[in-house]
Amino acid sequence: MSDFDFHALILAAGQGSRLGGTPKQYRQLQGRDIWLYAVLALASHSACRGGVIVCPDGEEAYHAAKLAEYQLNHWMAVTGGAERQDSVKAGLEQLAATKPSAVFIHDAARPFLPRDMIDRMLDLYHQHPPHKQTDGQITDPNMIKAIVPALPPGDSLKTVNNNQVTGQIDREQVIRVQTPQLFHFDTIYELHQCFSGAGFTDDSSLAEEAGIPVHVIEGDPRTFKITTESDWIMAQMMAPAQTMTSRVGFGYDVHRFEETHDTDQNTQIMLCGIAIDHDQAVIAHSDGDVGLHALTDAILGAIGDGDIGTHFPPSDEKWRHASSDLFLIDACRRLAENSGKLVNCDITIIAEAPKVLPHRDAMVEKLAELTGLDQNAVSVKATTSEGMGFIGHKLGLAAHAVVSVLLPVSGIEQ
Structure with a gap:
């Protein structure tokens, strides 16, 4: 398999409790489940060789049927865990048998995934992709193992205590990290094995914890996460008309x-x-x-x-x-x-x-x-x-x- 190929891991095992009602990944946008938007965006890329959708317990058959309906023959469904990190680990273990070179990890609650953002992440990754020698060791000191999209905060940031402002945060020092996040597969797989159960809510945090540089590209405001009712209203306005x-x-x-x-x-x-x-x-x-x-x-x-x-x-x-x-x-x-x-x-x-x-x-x-x-x-x-x-x-x-x-x-x- 070429180093220029990738697999995808879509996280759809959450309950969406903050939004309420039907779990958000199953809400309908133009007659299609939200989670399908992300799957189709990644699956339709010419470099995608397959993927896994991580779903709630008892929903594997439903997701497998949907994948078959959309002729996604190289995609699988697997049951997630109690926490996000558990779900990512389960998905990576399912993908391991296919020996991916790289993997995009993405939240299903971010349905709008522009192709140009995927391409920009791949372009950066391919500048210094991790290459292995025969002994299995990666030798390029400039290799890139982790890439995240991010946006600068648009508003002023303050610290608060008991609903009172206690200080100001320099916006130049912070970013809003999005998904999908792109990783060298073996690296992120080993990190999830090493830090299993540690409760990380962001995959790039595992790389940071291990001292692995995390590279940043400019994100896209359209790739927002549906968390609140106002997010849902915005998603309905943005959803493309169904073909x-x-x-x-x-x-x-x-x-x-x-x-x-x-x-x-x-x-x-x-x-x-x-x-x-x-x-x-x-x-x-x-x-x-x-x-x-x-x-x-x-x-x-x-x-x-x-x-x-x-x-x-x-x-x-x-x-x-x-x-x-x-x-x-x-x-x-x-x-x-x-x-x-x-x-x-x-x-x-x-x-x-x-x-x-x-x-x-x-x-x-x-x-x-x-x-x-x-x-x-x-x-x-x-x-x-x-x-x-x-x-x-x-x-x-x-x-x-x-x-x-x-x-x-x-x-x-x-």
Whole structure:
């Protein structure tokens, strides 16, 4: 493995108690867990050869599934420890088998990681990278083993006691250290073994304790740590819009009419959520709304989630005479759970009777209500089969539905 490669270690095992509510690494920014932003920023770098995400106890399977979803095949999930230093040690031990040359250690609560900062740290590291001779000893006296990004404090700094100022701190003598921090892997691994349980909250502090020079580059204000509610508000404002892809779904449904044809019979059928008087009833397990059934299948097809019979099988008595509103609402819920958005729907009803035109406005209004679409994004049309086939002979009716949806792009290309 080249000295110009690196691995990454992302810390996401904390509870985020200061922010409250859902642990901050699992809060959603534009439909994505916060911890994924840092993982993707490092994983997408051409020099990254893999990494590890350190997670809370019991969450390894979830993180492993997410890594697989984003095709991060050289990344692993490992359970963290009680303290930050314990978690870093666990992550380093997991990475050790891959024999990394260098490692970035980063807090998952810092989701915005500019590429240029990673590059500047690598450029500095490569000026004097630790090279080993055959005996395993590093000989270059100018070698760089530890690099941290840092920013100068923007405000005046004071010391206080009992809420009273007791002195002033020279801003020229202090910096605000950020992550990611870049280390020669063997060095930081050995330091964590040596100082295990010492309670360090910053990895560069271990290098300082061992007398290893820590080099500093200019940090980036965007790489702030989400700690308070105001940080969270800022993160929401900064999060890039989610990359979306467009998909099309198609649905079709057909139902027979009852064989009796009594013009005096007072019957209603359901079409696109509207009850319409007709002299023949529809034969169906549910309410037989071909418009809503076709639309439901179109949405399910667009997200690759089976069909209406998969989720509401006619063999299940629970759905006998059920309103098809339920099926459409469920399909829209499944779309939303995939962070998707319905863009428009277009339904064509094929029937000799009843006439659709007198009810079309009511149908559009109902569909807009059920789907959350504006009415100008809902189309309902009707046609006959010109007296041909079973529809032409008034033995039944059918509907076609087409939808357009937006779904998040999956994978590291985001």
